[in-house]
Amino acid sequence: MWSMIGRRSRAGVIAALVAVAASLLLAQNPAAAATGYGGDVKRSVVISRAKDWFDRNVPYSQNLDESTWVWDENHGHKYRPDCSGFISMAWRLTSSRNTGTLPAVSHTINWNDLLPGDALLKTTGNLATEHVRLFDRWVDESTHADFWYYEEGSTATDMNHARVNVRDIRNAGYHPIRYDHIVKG
Known part of the structure; x- marks a missing residue:
């Protein structure tokens, strides 16, 4: 199935998965979000x-x-x-x-x-x-x-x-x- 998705689409899927994983990680560890740029x-x-x-x-x-x-x-x-x-x-x-x-x-x-x-x-x-x-x-x-x-x-x-x-x-x-x-x- 992965081979049926174009290269650009695969990159988009990977980017979306990374974003979801990062948001889940930050939701579990709010202190990690606070240490980032632009925040507290x-x-x-x-x-x-x-x-x-x-x-x-x-x-x-x-x-x-x-x-x-x-x-x-x-x-x-x-x-x-x-x-x-x-x-x-x-x-x-x-x-x-x-x-x-x-x-x-x-x-x-x-x-x-x-x-x-x-x-x-x-x-x-x-x-x-x-x-x-x-x-x-x-x-x-x-x-x-x-x-x-x-x-x-x-x-x-x-x-x-x-x-x-x-x-x-x-x-x-x-x-x-x-x-x-x-x-x-």
């Missing part, structure tokens, strides 16, 4: 992924040619190695977003609510987005005055892990955002 991601995973690019000192580039994009730590996806591609990678998004499209997968939060894995989005007076950084941690949890962040900075600096004062970054036009699918852990 733990804060510790976001910071670990950011640290991976920092440790590799991934060079900054806004090149739109996907052949120059960089694999994430487990080679699941490739991302543009600029500020928003870096955030997309850290958040395990399914594609490399730009600063103008990151708000579609996040929401604004208060400065005092910043937690590891949140981000800081810079906007100008006309609300055009310019740059984004990843919040790492508060220097002093009791004061919330200074914090550490990761960023894919520029062609001059590449990856950065630096300390900044909240007042200074607020005055520079940044505001805190949180990925809609970030979870504890």
